[in-house]
Amino acid sequence: MKVELVVNGQPRSADVEDNTLLADLLRDQFKLTGTHVGCDTSQCGCCTVLVDGQTTKSCTMLAAQADGAQIVTIEGLSPNATEPDQLHPVQQAFAACHGLQCGFCTPGMIMSTVGLLERHPNPTDEQIVEGLEGNLCRCTGYVNIIAAVKAAAAAQGGGR
């Protein structure tokens, strides 16, 4: 079937199988390989994107279900469309706070943080833990990730 959607502000269309996952559409057909696939059990959160503003594990959604949706991936986070290499404040905070080591989980962590800060611009520790509970990191121990979320909140005008 043919799907039409908006990805990072650009209208896109593709022919997909009924069982094509959104994660595979993004990576394999649209070559947006910043969306990672780290498990086949819907647990790791590396594949997190925004679907109509909602953080969504793109391995849990069929491409067909995304027909007509607005998708934002890690590649689309730049606050300046004419300078796509400019980092979003959440990306800057993860870099500044060393909120990553190998980086495999990082796109998903950042997309979940963007969604979290939309819901809670001034999150409590509990809200940060809850907001990132669907994202696993095998490297950092999470301390610097939580620091990065707080730094991003402060940079965006929230923060405690």
Ligand code: FES
């Ligand atoms: S790839 Fe692990 S939750 Fe999607």
Ligand code: FES
């Ligand atoms: S930085 Fe390696 S899995 Fe999170």
